[in-house]
Amino acid sequence: MSNSSQDAQTAPKTIRVVQCWDDGVNDDIRVMEILRKYGAKGSFNLNAASHGPQRQSGWKYKDVKEVYRISRPELVSVYEGFLIANHSLAHPHLESIPIADAVREIREGRDQLEQIFGYPVLGFAYPFGTHNEAVRNAVREAGHLYARTTENVADVFPPADPMAFHSNCHFHSPDFWARFEHVKQSGGVFYFWGHSYEIMNEDDWQAFEKKIAILSADPAVVWTDLPELFA
Numbered sequence: 566m567s568n569s570s571q572d573a574q575t576a577p578k579t580i581r582v583v584q585c586w587d588d589g590v591n592d593d594i595r596v597m598e599i600l601r602k603y604g605a606k607g608s609f610n611l612n613a614a615s616h617g618p619q620r621q622s623g624w625k626y627k628d629v630k631e632v633y634r635i636s637r638p639e640l641v642s643v644y645e646g647f648l649i650a651n652h653s654l655a656h657p658h659l660e661s662i663p664i665a666d667a668v669r670e671i672r673e674g675r676d677q678l679e680q681i682f683g684y685p686v687l688g689f690a691y692p693f694g695t696h697n698e699a700v701r702n703a704v705r706e707a708g709h710l711y712a713r714t715t716e717n718v719a720d721v722f723p724p725a726d727p728m729a730f731h732s733n734c735h736f737h738s739p740d741f742w743a744r745f746e747h748v749k750q751s752g753g754v755f756y757f758w759g760h761s762y763e764i765m766n767e768d769d770w771q772a773f774e775k776k777i778a779i780l781s782a783d784p785a786v787v788w789t790d791l792p793e794l795f796a
């Protein structure tokens with residue numbers, strides 16, 4: 566960043582790029598290898614109750630790809646260098662369970678992650694993206710700075726309500742670059758998210774790495790951790 570006003574007129578607008586990944590599965594490891602390679606930042610939204618003593622099979626994505634949850638003992642080493650955020654304790658539809666249960670899911674999820682990782686957990690992502698006013702209040706009151714939905718909007722920041730923080734798009738979105746270019750014109754924040762298990766094959770991995778490489782090579786891009794936006 567330059568202090569010169571002349572430079573400020575000619576320099577490209579800064580675009581802060583944030584990303585987050587849900588559910589704490591084995592392919593997060595390969596996502597982080599790529600992010601490290603290009604100096605990119607990212608957050609990982611975990612359900613503390615989903616991580617057992619060993620890696621455990623979660624489900625078969627699209628009936629073909631076995632998805633594993635990272636084991637609890639390896640969480641700290643696996644996610645080193647990246648921020649963890651809360652995705653509730655066990656991934657229920659928070660708006661459709663009794664609010665006392667939702668509060669417990671939100672608070673206990675955060676508490677367990679803080680115990681495991683040893684730092685304040687400031688972010689939240691709604692399981693399935695769904696929420697209501699009582700749930701938003703509970704997430705706010707538990708001490709989170711923001712809560713991500715699964716809605717896509719053109720301009721994400723600042724959100725009208727940080728407890729309903731929408732992203733620009735999913736990482737697989739066909740209009741990913743159009744949405745990025747829109748944000749780039751005005752400067753601001755570009756926010757994408759996904760599940761690493763959605764990266765199905767080597768072609769997908771190469772396409773994902775190319776996206777990260779292109780973003781990192783863009784002089785306007787500043788990789789940013791999500792809580793920094795709300796600091």
Ligand SMILES: [Zn+2]
Binds near residue numbers: 587588656692693
């Ligand atoms: Zn999820």
